[in-house]
């Protein structure tokens with residue numbers, strides 16, 4: 001019987017969490033580079049380029065690839081010939097590892113977990129608890145898959161039970177078409193089919209963490225019906241034209257996974273799990289011989305890409321301190337802007353509190369008139385950093401508050417992913433604009449922040465209101481003052497039929 005020491009589990013998981021926060025998985029990166037080379041849509045290519053540029057900066061600086069350092073999810077397979085020493089349950093050991101990894105003094109990660117999902121939603125401040133799944137298997141080792149799943153992609157998980165004769169492919173393609181871009185494409189779509197409702201979800205979740213092998217499949221062709229289905233879905237989803245960040249383009253997925261399990265004759269449960277550009281996971285096997293540490297990938301795995309054009313193609317520069325409606329009216333969707341000046345920050349919890357404060361007839365702690373607001377929850381800074389990685393959060397969640405914000409005089413909002421129809425109308429009515437930064441390019445965005453200070457509501461943790469002073473922060477105009485939306489027009493322009501199976 002193998003004895004696995006509890007401290008070895010804590011150390012292995014701690015170190016894996018730090019590792020995956022910093023380094024993109026090389027197999028994902030490889031496909032992303034291919035997607036970048038093949039992308040013909042300029043805004044989408046630029047977005048992929050920013051993710052790649054940011055990935056390299058994260059690896060060099062040993063800082064998180066995304067400000068959303070995720071919810072820790074661990075799949076454990078304990079061999080029945082192995083025993084974990086001590087009397088602390090495995091989930092407690094994993095929580096301890098999470099606490100240590102997220103509070104690491106050299107590379108603190110963002111605490112995103114809230115206790116009590118229904119009411120208070122108070123941040124636990126150390127990103128615990130993790131979500132742990134344990135399976136007992138034959139063997140004498142402990143296998144751990146350690147993942148950190150971002151909230152934006154987790155929010156887009158979907159489940160259905162189809163009739164046995166219905167097409168899984170059609171449901172998947174239709175569902176992805178309606179998901180929007182909050183899951184930060186280009187990424188992986190993972191499908192779990194069969195079992196019971198919860199089994200299908202777990203199949204999909206687990207398969208999302210398998211190695212990316214679509215490059216091989218495209219080259220060699222399918223050798224099973226599942227592989228045929230994966231290729232079909234890959235082409236049909238990319239044919240939707242969603243593209244990187246939903247800006248319209250050729251690359252929406254770099255891989256599609258399908259996992260199955262026997263099911264009831266009356267059922268066809270189907271889970272759809274999107275995996276974002278921060279495709280973080282590590283696979284460890286503990287054999288009883290001490291903790292496992294992963295060797296960092298060589299820097300050559302991270303290509304050098306420069307994304308912001310110079311000279312005649314240089315983007316328009318915008319001074320946020322003197323922003324006017326007249327200036328905003330001149331911006332057109334798809335255009336890149338370089339923002340400089342003072343920028344407010346605020347996301348879900350701050351918006352809710354702003355609405356509650358105004359509803360009570362009280363003054364806000366900061367005037368919103370003429371301001372731009374960035375939907376962000378940054379990582380805490382270390383060393384000489386002004387702010388830690390600080391990419392955008394999904395703007396769609398702020399739609400319900402947009403009228404209130406615009407009525408208060410906000411002129412521009414910055415986030416990621418699409419806005420709803422009513423919000424777009426409201427933006428146009430107010431002569432404002434919605435801009436997008438690239439989700440997954442968090443280190444690159446943070447480099448543009450020259451100063452950061454807390455303005456209000458510190459108790460909201462990473463969701464507090466801050467003021468950034470930015471210099472040349474790159475953004476793309478997503479909704480302009482005339483009410484045009486890049487997330488509507490981009491995908492419509494790049495949508496195309498999937499190639500027939502023989503051409504694929």
Ligand SMILES: O=C(O)C[C@H](O)C(=O)O
Pocket residue numbers: 067068150151152153182376377391392393394439
């Ligand atoms: O929480 C965040 O910073 C981002 C979130 O994962 C999102 O994609 O909306």
